[in-house]
Amino acid sequence: MLETEINPNDELWLSDVEAPQIITDPNLFAWDDEADLVIAGLGGAGIAAANEALDQDLTVIGVDKTSGGGATAKSGGVFYAGGGTPIQLAAGVKDSPENMFNYLIQETGDIVKESTLRKFCNTSAENTQWLMDNGVQFDPSYYKVKTSYPGAGYFLYHSDNSMVPSYMENAEPAPRGHRGFEEGPFRPIGVGGTIYYPLKKSAIKKGLKIFSQTEARSLVITAEGRVVGMKVLMLPSGKLAQKHKSLTSRGEMLQMLLPPSYPGSNLLQIIGGLFIKRARKIEQNHREVKYIKAKMGVCLSTGGFIFNRSMVKEYAPKYYNGMPLGTPNDQGSGIRLGQSVGGKTDHMERVTAWRFLNPPLAFAQGIVVNSEGRRFCNEMVYGATLGDAMCEDNGGKAYLIIDERLLYDAKEQSKEALPFQRDMARMLMYFNARKRSNLIDLAKVYNLPADAIAEEIEKYNKAARSQSSCEFGKAPSDVKELNGPFHIMDISIDSKLAPLTTLTLGGLVVNEETGEVLNQNNQEIKGLYAAGRTAVGICSNIYVSGLSIADCIFSGRRLGQSLKKREPNIKEI
Numbered sequence: 001m002l003e004t005e006i007n008p009n010d011e012l013w014l015s016d017v018e019a020p021q022i023i024t025d026p027n028l029f030a031w032d033d034e035a036d037l038v039i040a041g042l043g044g045a046g047i048a049a050a051n052e053a054l055d056q057d058l059t060v061i062g063v064d065k066t067s068g069g070g071a072t073a074k075s076g077g078v079f080y081a082g083g084g085t086p087i088q089l090a091a092g093v094k095d096s097p098e099n100m101f102n103y104l105i106q107e108t109g110d111i112v113k114e115s116t117l118r119k120f121c122n123t124s125a126e127n128t129q130w131l132m133d134n135g136v137q138f139d140p141s142y143y144k145v146k147t148s149y150p151g152a153g154y155f156l157y158h159s160d161n162s163m164v165p166s167y168m169e170n171a172e173p174a175p176r177g178h179r180g181f182e183e184g185p186f187r188p189i190g191v192g193g194t195i196y197y198p199l200k201k202s203a204i205k206k207g208l209k210i211f212s213q214t215e216a217r218s219l220v221i222t223a224e225g226r227v228v229g230m231k232v233l234m235l236p237s238g239k240l241a242q243k244h245k246s247l248t249s250r251g252e253m254l255q256m257l258l259p260p261s262y263p264g265s266n267l268l269q270i271i272g273g274l275f276i277k278r279a280r281k282i283e284q285n286h287r288e289v290k291y292i293k294a295k296m297g298v299c300l301s302t303g304g305f306i307f308n309r310s311m312v313k314e315y316a317p318k319y320y321n322g323m324p325l326g327t328p329n330d331q332g333s334g335i336r337l338g339q340s341v342g343g344k345t346d347h348m349e350r351v352t353a354w355r356f357l358n359p360p361l362a363f364a365q366g367i368v369v370n371s372e373g374r375r376f377c378n379e380m381v382y383g384a385t386l387g388d389a390m391c392e393d394n395g396g397k398a399y400l401i402i403d404e405r406l407l408y409d410a411k412e413q414s415k416e417a418l419p420f421q422r423d424m425a426r427m428l429m430y431f432n433a434r435k436r437s438n439l440i441d442l443a444k445v446y447n448l449p450a451d452a453i454a455e456e457i458e459k460y461n462k463a464a465r466s467q468s469s470c471e472f473g474k475a476p477s478d479v480k481e482l483n484g485p486f487h488i489m490d491i492s493i494d495s496k497l498a499p500l501t502t503l504t505l506g507g508l509v510v511n512e513e514t515g516e517v518l519n520q521n522n523q524e525i526k527g528l529y530a531a532g533r534t535a536v537g538i539c540s541n542i543y544v545s546g547l548s549i550a551d552c553i554f555s556g557r558r559l560g561q562s563l564k565k566r567e568p569n570i571k572e573i
Contacts, residue, residue, distance in 0.1 A: 002020070002225065002340075002341060002342045003342055003519070003520050003521075004339055004340065004341075004342050004343075004520070005339060005344065005345065005520060006339050007019065007339070007340060008336075008340060012314055013336070014308060014310040014311050014314065014332075015308070015311075015331065015332060015333060015336040016215075016217070016331075016333070017216075017217065017218065017333050017336040017337050017340060018217050018218040018231075018340070019218065019340055020218055020219045020220065020221045020340050020341050021218055021219070021220045021221070021231055022220075022221055022222070022223060023220060023221070023222065023228070024222075024223065026220075026222065026228040026229070026293065029220075029229075029291070029293075030291070031229065031291050031292065031293040032290040032291050032292065033061060033209075033290070033292045033293070034061075034229075034292065034293035034294075034295060035058075035059040035060055035061040035209065035292070035293075035294065035295065036053065036058035036059045036060065036294075036295045036296040036297075036563070036568075037049070037050070037053045037058055037059070037060045037061075037294065037296055037297055037298075037299060037560075037563060038060075038061050038062075038063070038229065038230055038292050038293075038294040038297075038298050038299070039060065039061070039062040039063065039298075039299040039301060040063055040216035040230065040298065040299065040300050040301065040302055040333075040334060040337065041063075041064060041070065041216075041300065041301040041302030041303060041334055041532075041534070042062045042063075042064040042068035042069070042070070042200070042210065042301075043068070043069060043070025043071060043072045043073070043196075043301060043302075043303055043532060043552070044070065044071075044072030044192075044195070044196060044199075044532060044548075044549050044552035044553065044556070045301040045531035045532025045533075045534070045551075045552035045553075045555055045556040046062060046064075046068075046070075046299065046301035046531070046532070046556065047062075047068065047072075047196065047199045047200050047203055047556070048199065048531075048552060048553045048555075048556025048557055048560075049299050049301065049529075049531055049556035049557070049559045049560050050062055050203045050208050050556075050560075051134060051199060051202055051203045051206065051208075051556075051557075051560070052556060052557040052559070052560025052561060053559075053560035053563055053564075054203060054206035054207055054208060054560075055206070055560070056560055056561065056563065056564035057564075058296065058560075058563060058564065059207070059209075060203075060207070060208050060209065061208075061209045061210075061211065061292055062203075062208055062209070062210050062211070063210075063211045063212075063214040063215075063216055063230070063232050063234075063292070064210070064211075064212055064213075064214065065213065065214065065215045065329050066212065066213065066245075066248065066327075066329060067212045067213070067245070068196075068200060068210065068212065069192075069193070069196050069197075069200075070196075070302075070303050070326075070327055070329070070330075071192075071303055071304075071325075071326040071327055071330065071503075071533070071548075072192050072195065072196045072549055072552060073192045073193045073196040073197070074192055074326070074327060075191075075192035075548075075549065076149060076179070076191055076192065076545070077179055077180035077191035077192040077193070077194045077195055077549075078149075078159055078177050078178065078179050078180075078545045078546035078549065079128070079131065079136075079138075079177075079178045079179075079180070079195060079546050079549050079550055079553070080159060080160070080176050080177060080178070080544065080545065080546030080547045080549070080550040081124045081125065081127065081128045081176055081178050081546075081550060082095045082097075082099075082100040082121070082124050082125075082174055082176040083095055083096055083097035083099075083100045083121055083122065083124045083125045084096060084097075084125050085124065085125045085128040085129075085178065086125070086128060086129060086132065086138075087128065087138045087139070087140050087155075087156055087178055088140075088156070088174070088175070088176075090140035091140035091141075091142040091156050091175070093142070093156075093174055093175055094172075094174070095172075095174040095176070097118070097121040097122045097124065097125075098121075099171050099172055099174065100121040100124065100171075100174070100176070101117060101118055101121040102170050102171035103160070103162050103167060103170065103171035103174075104117060104120075104121065104538075105117060106161075106167055106170060106171075107160070107161070107541065107542055107544060107547075108538060108539075108541050108542075109541050111347070111536070111538070111540050111541035112512055112536070112537065112538060112540075113512055115512075116512040116538075117538065120538055120550075120551075120554055123554070124550070127550070127553050127554060127557065128178065130553075130557070131195065131199070131553065134198060134199055134202040135198030135199070135201060135202050136180060136194070136195050136198045136199065137180065137181040137182075137194065137198075138155060138156075138178045138179075138180065138181050139155035139156070139179075139181040140155070140156055141153060141154045141155050141156060142154065142156045142157070142175060143156065143157040143158075143175075144158075144175075146158055146163045146358065146380065147358055147359055147361075148356040148358055148359070148382070148383055148421070148545070149418065149421065149545070150177075150179065151416065151417070151418060152418065154179075155178070155179040155180075155181050156175050156177065156178060156179070157175050157177045157179070158173060158174075158175050158176070158177065159175075159176060159177025159382075159544060159545035159546050160176065160177070160382055160544035160545065160547075161381050161382045161385060161544065162174060162176070164378060164380060164381055164382075164473070164475075165473050165474075165475055166378070166473045176546070177545055177546050178546065179191070179194075180192070180193075180194025180195045181194060182194045192549070195549060211232065211234055211290075213234070213235040213241055213244060213245065214232050214233065214234040214235065214290075215232060215233045215283075215287075215333075216230055216231075216232050216302070216333065216334075216337060217231050217232060217233050218230070218231045218337070218340065219231070219298065219337055219340060219341055219528070220291065221341055224526075225341065225342065225525065225526070226525075226526040226527050226569065227294065227297070227298050227341060227525060227526065227527035227528040227569075228293065228294060228527060228569060229291055229292055229293045229294050229298070230291070230292050230294065230298055231289065231290075231291055232289075232290050232291075232292060233283070233287040233288070233289060233290075234287060234288050234289075234290045235282070235283065235286060235287050235288075236286065236288060240282055240286055243282065244279050244282045244283070247275045247276070247278050247279040247282070248275070248276065248279045250272075250275045251272040251273065251274070251275030251276035251279065252272065252276070252327070252328050253272070254268045254269075254271055254272030254275065255268060255269055255272035255273070255276075255328060276328075294527065294569060295568050295569055296527075296563050296566065296568055296569045297527050297528065297529050297559075297563055297566075297569055298527060298528055298529065299515075299529045299530070299531060299559055300334035300335075300337055300338055300508065300517070300528070300529065300530040300531075300534045300535075301334060301530065301531045301532045301534050301552075301556070302329070302330075302331075302332075302333050302334030302335075302337075302534055303326060303327070303329070303330040303334070303532065303533050303534060304326065304330050304332065304335075304503060304504035304505070304506075304507065304533040304534070305330060305331060305332025305335060305504050306324045306325060306326050306330050306351070306502060306503055306504045307324050307326060307327070307328050307329070307330045307331055308330070308331040308332045309324075311331075311332050312324075312351075312502075312504070315348040315349055315506070316348065316349045316350070316351045316504065318349075318351075318391050318392070318396060319351040319353060319391060319493070319502045321396070321493050321494040321500075322351070322353055322391075322493050322499070322500045322501065322502030323499035323500060323501045323502060324501075324502060324503075325354070325501040325502055325503045326503060330504075330533075332504075334507075334508075334530065334534035335507050335508055335534055338508040338517050338525075338528065338530055338534070339508075341525060341528065342519040342520060342525060343508045343509075343517045343518070343519065343525060343528070343530075344508070344509045344517075344518050344519060344520050344522070345506065345507060345508055345509065345536075346506060346507075346509050346536050347505060347506035347507075347536055347540050347541075348504075348506040348507075349506065350504070350505040350506045350540055350541065350542075351391075351502050351503065351504050351505060352384045352387065352388070352502065352503050352505055352539075352542065352543035353384065353387030353388060353390070353391050353493065353500050353501070353502050354383045354384050354387050354500065354501045354502075354543075355383050355386045355387040355390060355398065355491055355500055356383035356421075356424075357379060357383070357386070357400065357491075358380065359413055359414065359416075359417040359421050359425065360409070360410040360411075360413035360414045360417065360425050361409075361413055361478075362402065362406040362407070362409035362410035362413055362480075363379075363400060363402065363406075363410055363425070363428075364379045364380050364478065365379070365402075365406055365409075365478050365479070365480045366379065366400055366401055366402035366403075366406055366480070366482065367379060367400075367401050367456060367457065367460055367482070368386070368398050368399065368400050368401075368491070369398070369399050369401065369448070369452075369453060369456060370390075370394040370395070370397055370398060370399075371394070371395060371397040371446075371448065372448075372449060372452055373443065373448045373449040373450070373451075373452030373453040373456065374452055374456060375456050375460070375471065375472060376389055376390075376393065376394055376398075376472075377389045377472055378470075378472040378473055378474045379474065379478075380474055380475070380478050382544055382545070384542060384543040384544065385542065386398075387493075387500060388542055390492070390493070391493055391500075396492055396493035396494065397492045397493075398491050398492055399446060399448065399488055399489065399490055399491065399492070400428075400488070400489040400491050401442070401453070401457070401482070401486060401487070401488050401489075402482070402486070402487050403482045403483050403484065403485065403486055403487070404484075404485050404486075404487070405480075405483075406480060406482075407429065407433070407487050410425060410429060411429060414426060414429075424498070427497050427498065428489050428491075428497065428498055429489075431497050432489045432490060432495070432497045432498055433487040433488070433489050434487065434488050434489075435485055435486070435487050436484075436485065436486055436488070437484055437485045437486075438484055438486075439453055439454050439457065439484070439486065442486045442488050445488055446488065446490060457482050459471060460479065460481075460482060461481045461482060463476075463479045464479045464480055464481035464482075465481065503533075503543070503548070504533065505533070505539060505540040505541070505542075505543065506536060506540055507530065507533060507534050507535045507536055507537075507540070508530040508534060508535045508536065509522075509535075509536055510529070510530050510531075510535045510536065510555075511524055513558075513562070514529070514558070514559070514562035515529045515530065515531055515535070515555055515558050515559035515562060516528065516529055516562075517529060517530050517535075526569070527569040529559045529562075531552065531555035531556045531558075531559050532548075532551070532552040532555060532556065533548065533552075535555060537551040537554075537555055538550070538551040538554065539551050
């Protein structure tokens with residue numbers, strides 16, 4: 001019997017993934033298709049693994065429940081890279097792998113081995129060139145001001161905390177956010193396609209065989225526990241498949257149109273669910289069981305589990321009230337497939353929560369307090385850093401306080417922001433902000449201790465007047481004296497008008513040299529690999545913009561490269 005931390009018979013399995021199918025002889029089994037590498041999930045990590053394996057002259061089959069892309073295609077399209085990338089050099093930016101490492105070690109901690117992080121930094125410029133060689137376009141237009149996302153026309157920016165004074169003590173700041181380049185008007189949603197779709201096109205040209213609208217349901221293993229293939233549920237091509245695709249797309253679009261806290265969101269969820277229900281009925285009635293042989297290995301790269309709300313509630317309850325970020329297919333199926341054959345997981349409680357204040361800059365020049373009325377971080381930090389501090393140490397509660405002058409500045413600055421940034425800022429200013437002439441009345445809005453808020457503002461104002469240093473290391477230029485009347489905004493995880501977006505970071509534990517999934521005894525499960533957000537990786541401690549896609553490329557390529565060095569998974573008779 002397999003030694004597992006959880007299996008499909010457990011009450012908390014919370015997944016459609018089935019127990020593995022055990023076979024006696026892979027060479028005598030009735031397979032429907034075969035390849036050297038079989039990939040479950042063709043998002044950023046899966047398509048990177050496919051390209052690299054194909055570059056190694058291996059055959060590859062990829063299966064995806066939709067048509068591929070995952071969270072990568074729907075993201076902001078930022079690739080985190082440094083160490084002297086071609087784009088950094090073109091922009092006249094100085095960076096080195098050592099400088100990149102010195103910065104990232106502050107974010108990653110011990111989430112991966114030091115040697116793994118060094119390899120990530122040392123190969124970053126190479127991976128950027130590899131993307132470009134596979135059709136991805138970047139641009140050296142450099143946005144030099146700290147922001148969560150650059151304005152239209154800029155494609156290189158500081159997507160992390162490298163410009164925050166405390167981080168600058170250990171590393172020189174460098175712009176490492178490489179936004180995928182696209183011609184024409186800027187589109188904030190789905191610009192991740194600028195990275196994903198060229199890679200998909202490249203892989204298909206190299207020989208990738210894709211089975212879309214196909215779900216990986218269970219692994220096929222030998223009696224010794226070696227993974228030799230995969231059972232899938234496949235929707236045959238034709239009119240039904242087209243109808244299924246249309247219903248699924250419309251349903252998912254409606255369900256993701258508004259954040260859960262917005263008026264009308266529940267109605268859209270219900271209407272979208274009706275389309276999804278019709279698509280599921282097609283699946284139930286028409287999907288066929290197929291078995292795909294993996295001669296060298298199976299790659300699990302189906303993303304995280306943020307849309308499996310039961311799993312989030314079980315593993316990361318602090319983040320349950322956040323807004324899921326990704327795709328509705330981020331159900332944790334890859335993680336569960338790995339667990340079904342003994343795979344070990346870690347850091348399942350780690351979730352990134354994005355509370356962006358800048359732009360507008362004026363928001364970040366105010367103060368953020370917790371439910372005790374106390375500041376708890378430098379408001380200029382990257383949004384995920386702020387969100388992490390809020391959720392991990394402050395019960396998910398946070399309140400932004402600015403004055404009339406900063407509110408005016410925020411209104412003016414938001415005019416220059418991109419639509420998705422502008423609209424959120426205006427939602428906060430016009431519908432969330434509560435104005436009061438004094439601090440006693442301000443504190444009463446959310447039942448906060450007035451004396452604590454008054455003390456924090458007094459300390460902050462002294463720093464603004466250069467009478468003391470800012471307690472949390474905010475740069476003097478960003479510390480602005482606050483005078484009444486004041487405005488307070490609820491930016492907590494459960495804020496009704498300011499949803500906190502969330503994305504899971506934990507997953508299967510892998511051999512950091514090869515990407516092989518490890519079992520409960522920290523031994524490799526032969527024939528099984530994981531990449532991207534299905535696995536523990538570079539960004540599993542905390543997130544900075546672009547680091548997840550960068551880890552997808554890094555871990556996907558690592559997998560493909562390691563396969564070439566190995567003996568076939570299955571010995572042919």
